Amino acid sequence: xxxxxxxxxxxxxxxxxxxxxxxxxxxxxxxxxxxxxxxxxxxxxxxxxxxxxxxxxxxxxxxxxxxxxxxxxxxxxxxxxxxxxxxxxxxxxxxxxxxxxxxxxxxxxxxxx
Amino acid sequence: xxxxxxxxxxxxxxxxxxxxxxxxxxxxxxxxxxxxxxxxxxxxxxxxxxxxxxxxxxxxxxxxxxxxxxxxxxxxxxxxxxxxxxxxxxxxxxxxxxxxxxxxxxxxxxxxxxx
Numbered sequence: 123x124x125x126x127x128x129x130x131x132x133x134x135x136x137x138x139x140x141x142x143x144x145x146x147x148x149x150x151x152x153x154x155x156x157x158x159x160x161x162x163x164x165x166x167x168x169x170x171x172x173x174x175x176x177x178x179x180x181x182x183x184x185x186x187x188x189x190x191x192x193x194x195x196x197x198x199x200x201x202x203x204x205x206x207x208x209x210x211x212x213x214x215x216x217x218x219x220x221x222x223x224x225x226x227x228x229x230x231x232x233x234x235x
Numbered sequence: 236x237x238x239x240x241x242x243x244x245x246x247x248x249x250x251x252x253x254x255x256x257x258x259x260x261x262x263x264x265x266x267x268x269x270x271x272x273x274x275x276x277x278x279x280x281x282x283x284x285x286x287x288x289x290x291x292x293x294x295x296x297x298x299x300x301x302x303x304x305x306x307x308x309x310x311x312x313x314x315x316x317x318x319x320x321x322x323x324x325x326x327x328x329x330x331x332x333x334x335x336x337x338x339x340x341x342x343x344x345x346x347x348x349x350x
Contacts, residue, residue: 153335154335154336154337156338156339158341163343163344163346164343164344165239165326165328165341165342165343165344166278166326166341167341168338168339168340168341171336171338173336211278215336215337216335221266221283221285221290221330221332221337222268222280222283222291223268223280223339225277225278226277227277228277
């Protein structure tokens with residue numbers, strides 16, 4: 123039972139354009155959502171988060187949107203840069219999960235010059 | 236620049252040998268997590284501790300895996316005996332809870348290959 127799903131294993135975007143990464147969840151008790159970026163041979167790096175009381179959080183080029191009714195969140199990167207090429211994981215916590223993060227399977231973003 | 240450190244970064248061993256992985260969480264963080272990443276399963280949570288007490292190790296094969304926190308600056312994950320199916324990257328993460336929100340910060344991982 124996968125509670126957090128990233129249905130697109132990969133995404134390719136042109137430099138300067140917008141990248142949109144999507145994530146769906148099934149547990150309505152989740153109240154905190156995070157995005158991590160992972161380069162090969164490194165650990166995941168925290169990027170941005172959002173609590174369930176908000177529907178948008180912005181940090182520089184990165185914006186996370188949360189649609190609770192649809193149980194959907196997305197990460198927008200504008201403008202995309204070649205250095206953004208990495209695997210992006212969404213994660214969720216809350217409810218009966220305690221402090222655990224439940225991760226999606228990841229989306230590999232490739233930003234082409 | 237506070238970081239989670241993990242040793243060793245790489246480990247190659249033979250089936251049946253004991254493997255010990257170490258993690259130093261970020262100073263001041265009171266939660267430590269162990270994850271395993273494989274191609275098939277993605278990031279799986281193996282175990283986690285809060286204030287050095289084990290809270291959940293349900294993701295860990297109990298017969299061969301053990302996780303401990305001998306002190307606040309060291310967490311260990313041990314596999315005995317190791318098997319080829321244990322080959323994976325093992326990540327440690329530490330976190331601190333603010334209100335009901337907790338952000339985890341990951342170490343660079345230990346890449347384990349069991350032959």
